[in-house]
Amino acid sequence: MSQRTVEQVIGRLVTDEGFRRRFADDPRAAIEEVVCWGCELNSCEWQALLRIDPRSVEQLADSIDPGLLKADLSGGVS
Numbered sequence: 001m002s003q004r005t006v007e008q009v010i011g012r013l014v015t016d017e018g019f020r021r022r023f024a025d026d027p028r029a030a031i032e033e034v035v036c037w038g039c040e041l042n043s044c045e046w047q048a049l050l051r052i053d054p055r056s057v058e059q060l061a062d063s064i065d066p067g068l069l070k071a072d073l074s075g076g077v078s
Helices: 003-015 016-024 028-036 044-049 054-062
Strands: none
Touching: 003 028, 003 044, 003 054, 016 028, 016 044, 016 054, 028 044
16 A cells, blocks of 8 residues: 555564564465554555565564564464
């Protein structure tokens, strides 16, 4: 629906370890989770987000100051 929504999803991917893990495991389910937050995405945005390479997101997250990251304390358990 908007560039802002896409930016929020990408920001969450980079800074939220749990969300990033869920996206790596099942990108479609992770994007459906975004819709459950109340965010609207059009089909082009859905497809673009699904094409994001989880390894690239992980590399970017590794380069971010840890103080800006949300750790996943569940130990990877969904």
